[in-house]
Amino acid sequence: MKIGIDLGTTNTVVCYENDMGNYEFIRFGNSEILPSAVYIDENNKTIVGTKALTKGSAKPSRLIRSAKRHMYDNSWKYPDSDSFLSFEKTLTPAEVGACILREVKRVICRRLLDGSEDEEIEAVITVPAYFSSTAIENTKKAAELAGMKIITPTPDESKLLPEPSSAAIAYINDNISTDTEIFVVDFGGGTFDLSYLKYKKDINLFDPIATGGNDQLGGDDIDRCLLEYFKKVIFDDYKIDLTNKETSGLSDSFWQVESRLRNEAKLTKHKLSEIDEVDVSIDALFKVNGRTISFETSITRAEFEKICEKDIFAPMKEAIIGMIKKNKIDISRISRVLLVGGTCYIPKVRKIVEEIFDGRNVLPADLSNVVALGAAIVANDPNIKVVNRTSYDLGVEVFDEELNKCVFDTIIERDMETPCRNHQSYSTTRDYQKCVDINVYERGGNIDPNDKDLNKCTFYGSLTFDDFKKGKKGDPKFDIEFYFKSDRTLQIKVTDKNTNTSISTVLERSKKKVIEYKKSAVPTDLYLLIDTSGSMAYPKENPAIDNVKKAIGRLVNQMVDMSVHRVGVISFASSYKSICNLTHSKNDIITGVNKLYASGGTNASGAFRFALNSAETVKKRKSVVIMLTDGDLFDENETFRLAKKMKENNITVVTIGEGSDVNHKFLRSISSVSSDGKTHNYSINTMDELGDIFQVIIDALIKV
Numbered sequence: 051m052k053i054g055i056d057l058g059t060t061n062t063v064v065c066y067e068n069d070m071g072n073y074e075f076i077r078f079g080n081s082e083i084l085p086s087a088v089y090i091d092e093n094n095k096t097i098v099g100t101k102a103l104t105k106g107s108a109k110p111s112r113l114i115r116s117a118k119r120h121m122y123d124n125s126w127k128y129p130d131s132d133s134f135l136s137f138e139k140t141l142t143p144a145e146v147g148a149c150i151l152r153e154v155k156r157v158i159c160r161r162l163l164d165g166s167e168d169e170e171i172e173a174v175i176t177v178p179a180y181f182s183s184t185a186i187e188n189t190k191k192a193a194e195l196a197g198m199k200i201i202t203p204t205p206d207e208s209k210l211l212p213e214p215s216s217a218a219i220a221y222i223n224d225n226i227s228t229d230t231e232i233f234v235v236d237f238g239g240g241t242f243d244l245s246y247l248k249y250k251k252d253i254n255l256f257d258p259i260a261t262g263g264n265d266q267l268g269g270d271d272i273d274r275c276l277l278e279y280f281k282k283v284i285f286d287d288y289k290i291d292l293t294n295k296e297t298s299g300l301s302d303s304f305w306q307v308e309s310r311l312r313n314e315a316k317l318t319k320h321k322l323s324e325i326d327e328v329d330v331s332i333d334a335l336f337k338v339n340g341r342t343i344s345f346e347t348s349i350t351r352a353e354f355e356k357i358c359e360k361d362i363f364a365p366m367k368e369a370i371i372g373m374i375k376k377n378k379i380d381i382s383r384i385s386r387v388l389l390v391g392g393t394c395y396i397p398k399v400r401k402i403v404e405e406i407f408d409g410r411n412v413l414p415a416d417l418s419n420v421v422a423l424g425a426a427i428v429a430n431d432p433n434i435k436v437v438n439r440t441s442y443d444l445g446v447e448v449f450d451e452e453l454n455k456c457v458f459d460t461i462i463e464r465d466m467e468t469p470c471r472n473h474q475s476y477s478t479t480r481d482y483q484k485c486v487d488i489n490v491y492e493r494g495g496n497i498d499p500n501d502k503d504l505n506k507c508t509f510y511g512s513l514t515f516d517d518f519k520k521g522k523k524g525d526p527k528f529d530i531e532f533y534f535k536s537d538r539t540l541q542i543k544v545t546d547k548n549t550n551t552s553i554s555t556v557l558e559r560s561k562k563k564v565i566e567y568k569k570s571a572v573p574t575d576l577y578l579l580i581d582t583s584g585s586m587a588y589p590k591e592n593p594a595i596d597n598v599k600k601a602i603g604r605l606v607n608q609m610v611d612m613s614v615h616r617v618g619v620i621s622f623a624s625s626y627k628s629i630c631n632l633t634h635s636k637n638d639i640i641t642g643v644n645k646l647y648a649s650g651g652t653n654a655s656g657a658f659r660f661a662l663n664s665a666e667t668v669k670k671r672k673s674v675v676i677m678l679t680d681g682d683l684f685d686e687n688e689t690f691r692l693a694k695k696m697k698e699n700n701i702t703v704v705t706i707g708e709g710s711d712v713n714h715k716f717l718r719s720i721s722s723v724s725s726d727g728k729t730h731n732y733s734i735n736t737m738d739e740l741g742d743i744f745q746v747i748i749d750a751l752i753k754v
Contacts, residue, residue: 054425059240065426098153110309117146121185147192179261180495214245216424237393262373276315457502473531485516518546581679586648597737623650655688693720
């Protein structure tokens with residue numbers, strides 16, 4: 051059986067061709083929509099869809115939503131990566147996707163195959179046009195885990211079908227009989243996707259010439275804007291700060307309040323697409339001084355549009371205009387502008403699109419299911435051809451001497467038809483450099499092509515080239531060629547231009563190479579707060595404390611330029627001890643660390659207080675505090691207070707938790723948050739992984 055699946059951030063829709071040759075949508079209960087939600091019950095059983103939402107309304111800390119937004123991140127784990135969640139089972143975004151697809155398969159077998167699971171289910175699954183290679187691979191992995199076979203638009207390609215292309219196929223199938231050019235605005239629950247396509251009737255070919263969008267913009271973000279607005283109203287009326295559990299003073303009931311407000315925000319958004327003003331009312335939302343408080347307010351459509359202008363509507367407009375300008379699109383040639391996705395029901399969204407395209411033929415498709423319909427058409431019509439193009443830029447990490455930092459340098463640009471190849475020339479950064487470590491990155495299609503910020507790119511893989519003629523900095527010349535194939539594999543060839551020696555390989559994902567650049571750095575004081583409680587003496591055959599010593603040795607010998615930065619080590623168990631004051635000396639640090647031994651309880655507040663007092667005496671230097679622990683802290687309240695004060699004084703707080711006995715929620719709550727919203731909190735299974743985590747932290751926070 052061949053089906054089309056729109057595996058959405060908020061909802062999943064499935065379409066198939068019936069025996070009469072007509073397309074129908076699978077019904078999940080009484081609806082053609084399956085909520086992309088997974089609930090984990092007390093027995094670690096997964097429940098999917100509407101039932102998951104129902105159970106999640108009572109226990110929101112067990113409900114996973116919007117997992118698609120994290121498909122690009124292989125480090126994301128539920129519940130550890132989400133402070134809102136709490137349950138025993140651990141799931142990756144791909145595994146969450148598999149839970150949803152298993153439910154799809156179960157319903158199909160029951161409703162269409164008489165309960166038989168013997169028939170193979172083949173599926174065309176859609177993804178955003180700008181999805182990274184990691185996100186695409188994780189979506190494919192979800193299908194494989196669910197026992198489905200993936201169909202791709204062309205047999206020799208492994209790329210999944212882009213959602214805007216699928217929408218265009220569904221629309222053109224019923225409405226267009228000539229060559230045409232279409233612009234698709236796909237605004238869903240978690241993604242904002244743009245595509246400019248050409249359709250060639252005689253060969254039934256769809257060519258997505260240009261793509262764009264924003265993978266962190268969707269209906270969920272509108273819900274968040276309204277949620278924050280509701281919280282502000284509550285603070286103004288009752289002085290209850292619902293920023294987080296700690297500031298609210300509501301204890302565990304905070305999560306219930308958060309969930310009810312979030313659900314009301316979504317409902318309000320839907321109502322404001324139909325009417326100009328909405329009265330919001332939530333009965334018995336929380337208690338203040340023993341008095342039960344109900345939440346009531348009203349909001350007009352104009353107020354709603356103002357609330358969402360900065361974070362939603364302005365970025366949306368900027369993305370569309372930017373894509374048109376970058377690709378020099380002549381809007382007079384566009385015959386249709388197709389609106390797709392539930393967020394396009396919002397009048398302001400349609401108004402923005404009509405203004406940009408001068409009101410020309412802006413047509414709402416069947417917003418909920420057009421993408422799944424297009425996927426089903428592709429699954430059942432082998433004559434449809436979809437041109438495969440890169441959805442992201444591919445390039446390498448280079449050192450920019452003017453900017454004095456590492457940046458992304460493009461070799462293959464997004465929207466190139468595959469297979470494609472391109473090359474760039476480079477040189478060495480040090481005299482008589484022994485080898486060239488090449489770190490390859492991909493830059494998402496939603497990121498400005500002029501933005502070279504490496505932190506916004508995704509690491510792809512690395513390799514080392516050492517077979518070149520050594521010489522002074524800049525004398526060796528080598529050429530890096532990328533060949534990106536239709537099966538989405540990347541072949542790299544590196545050639546010494548002086549001797550013509552070369553290496554060539556298909557790049558496989560590996561760890562990022564630590565590349566040494568001579569560069570100026572902001573002098574940083576790095577405080578290591580090390581748990582030396584009794585549990586660190588185990589396991590006896592490989593004590594955790596010994597691995598900590600090795601990792602700190604790697605840190606000062608290989609990761610940090612000790613002539614620029616200083617490191618101090620403070621241990622904590624039943625009490626704290628300054629093992630080594632801030633110093634540039636590697637030997638002093640290693641000598642002190644080698645004397646560490648494990649004994650006693652787990653009290654961290656003294657170590658935090660010592661580090662805070664030390665940092666406050668040297669305010670001109672950047673300060674980073676890294677705390678490592680393998681268990682629950684005995685003095686969480688005082689530690690929380692001191693960590694908060696550190697952050698108020700611009701001291702970056704990083705936490706690392708090892709093993710299952712750690713209160714990961716607490717560690718996240720005391721960690722600093724980066725400018726891109728990521729918490730500086732890390733989880734490791736064993737202390738063997740500590741050295742690698744140190745490297746990640748140093749790369750993120752310190753110019754070595």
